[in-house]
Amino acid sequence: MTIRQFFFSRRGDSPFKRILIHAVLICMCIITVYPVLRIASVSIRPSNRLLSTDMAIIPEDATLNNYVSMLVERDFLQWLSNSLLLTISTSLIGVSIAASSAYAISRWYFPGRKLMIITLLATQMIPGAMLLLPLYIIATRAGLINTWHGTIFAYSVTAVPFSIWILKGYYDTIPRELEQAGLVDGLNRFQVFYRVILPLSAPALAIALLFNFTQIWNDFLLARIFLQSPSMITWPLGLARLQEQFQTQWGLFAAGAMMVSVPVMALFLFSARWLITGLTLGSVKG
Numbered sequence: 001m002t003i004r005q006f007f008f009s010r011r012g013d014s015p016f017k018r019i020l021i022h023a024v025l026i027c028m029c030i031i032t033v034y035p036v037l038r039i040a041s042v043s044i045r046p047s048n049r050l051l052s053t054d055m056a057i058i059p060e061d062a063t064l065n066n067y068v069s070m071l072v073e074r075d076f077l078q079w080l081s082n083s084l085l086l087t088i089s090t091s092l093i094g095v096s097i098a099a100s101s102a103y104a105i106s107r108w109y110f111p112g113r114k115l116m117i118i119t120l121l122a123t124q125m126i127p128g129a130m131l132l133l134p135l136y137i138i139a140t141r142a143g144l145i146n147t148w149h150g151t152i153f154a155y156s157v158t159a160v161p162f163s164i165w166i167l168k169g170y171y172d173t174i175p176r177e178l179e180q181a182g183l184v185d186g187l188n189r190f191q192v193f194y195r196v197i198l199p200l201s202a203p204a205l206a207i208a209l210l211f212n213f214t215q216i217w218n219d220f221l222l223a224r225i226f227l228q229s230p231s232m233i234t235w236p237l238g239l240a241r242l243q244e245q246f247q248t249q250w251g252l253f254a255a256g257a258m259m260v261s262v263p264v265m266a267l268f269l270f271s272a273r274w275l276i277t278g279l280t281l282g283s284v285k286g
Contacts, residue, residue, distance in 0.1 A: 037057050038057075039254045039257055039258060040258055041056070041057045041059065042250055042251060042254040043067070043251060043254035043255040043257075043258050044058070044059070044062040044063060044064065044066070045059055045061075045062070045063075045251060046061055046063055046251075047251055066251040066252050066255035067255045067259070069252060069255075070252055070255050070256050070259070074238070074252070075238065076238065076256060076259070078231070079233060079234055079235040079237070079238035079239075080260065080263075082227075082232055082233065082234050082235075083217060083234040083235045083236075083260075084263065086148070086151060086155065086216060086223075086234065087212075087213055087217045088213075089148075089152050090152050090155040090156055090159060090212065090216050091159075091209055091212040091213045093152065093156055094155075094156050094159040094160050094208075094212050095163060095205060095208050095212065097156070098160050098163035098164045098166075098167055099167055099198065099201070099205065100193075101160075101164050102163075102164045102166075102168040102171055103167075103171055103193055103197060105117065105164070105168050106171035106172055107179075117168075120164055120165060124161060124162055124165070128158060128221070128222075129221060131157070131158060132221060132222060132225060135154045135157065135222070135225075136225055136226075139154060139226065144226075145228065146227060146228045146229050146232065148232075150226060151222075154222055155216050155219070155222065158215075158222075159211075159212045159215060159216065162211065163208040163212060166204055166208050166211070167201065167204050169204075170201055170204035171201065171204075174197060174200055174201070178197075178200070179192050179196060179197070182195070182196045206271040209271065210267065210268065210271060213264070213267055214264060217260075217263070217264060218236065219234075219236065220236040220237065220240070223236060223237055224237060235256065235260050239253055239256050239257070239260075242256070
């Protein structure tokens with residue numbers, strides 16, 4: 001191989017280009033993973049060595065006492081179960097509402113349809129913090145503060161519009177001939193939606209579900225306002241209690257941060273097979 005062939009190729013895929021791309025990807029992976037490794041290192045350090053300047057990822061006197069303390073001495077499992085209850089309930093309710101609403105917007109033309117689409121888009125331009133005051137006023141007057149259904153309602157308000165936009169755009173790419181074929185085969189409109197459209201929309205549904213899950217799972221502000229009972233707080237509120245006025249328990253904080261990442265990683269790995277495109281490619285032949 002000549003030097004010219006190493007740097008240039010007629011196909012535009014020279015060895016130098018591949019090496020450069022892999023080097024950049026490796027550097028980006030190191031930059032991304034290293035802070036996580038440092039958090040893991042802090043979580044297994046003894047309390048008297050948290051401020052050590054040692055750069056080793058696994059210290060010589062590593063211990064799991066912080067994890068044991070979070071699971072046994074703290075209410076971490078209760079914080080985790082509260083977060084799972086809110087996140088799973090809101091994600092399923094939000095995706096269910098968004099799936100049917102987006103299908104109606106995508107397939108039917110009715111008075112106010114265009115205004116509805118513009119309104120949904122406009123809601124995404126409003127910062128989430130700006131919605132806290134009106135949601136709090138509505139929830140207070142309706143007696144929904146410090147209740148599960150009130151908090152789920154507040155989360156759904158912020159999650160449904162974006163999910164509708166994701167699903168509506170995906171529904172537009174599904175050929176209408178598939179629905180017509182289902183109707184010819186004897187299916188009613190709901191069966192066409194449930195048995196034809198939803199299976200084909202698995203990638204968009206997975207993306208909407210992941211978006212809702214991660215947004216609600218990591219939320220602090222809205223949970224801080226709506227959940228006032230100690231038995232109902234979520235994990236962000238629970239970890240915030242480790243930050244005291246004159247001291248922060250960094251070892252426990254890091255251990256809790258590592259454990260709360262497990263559900264999100266598990267959900268991503270479970271739904272990764274649906275995060276692909278082109279499921280409808282070839283469904284209808286011209």
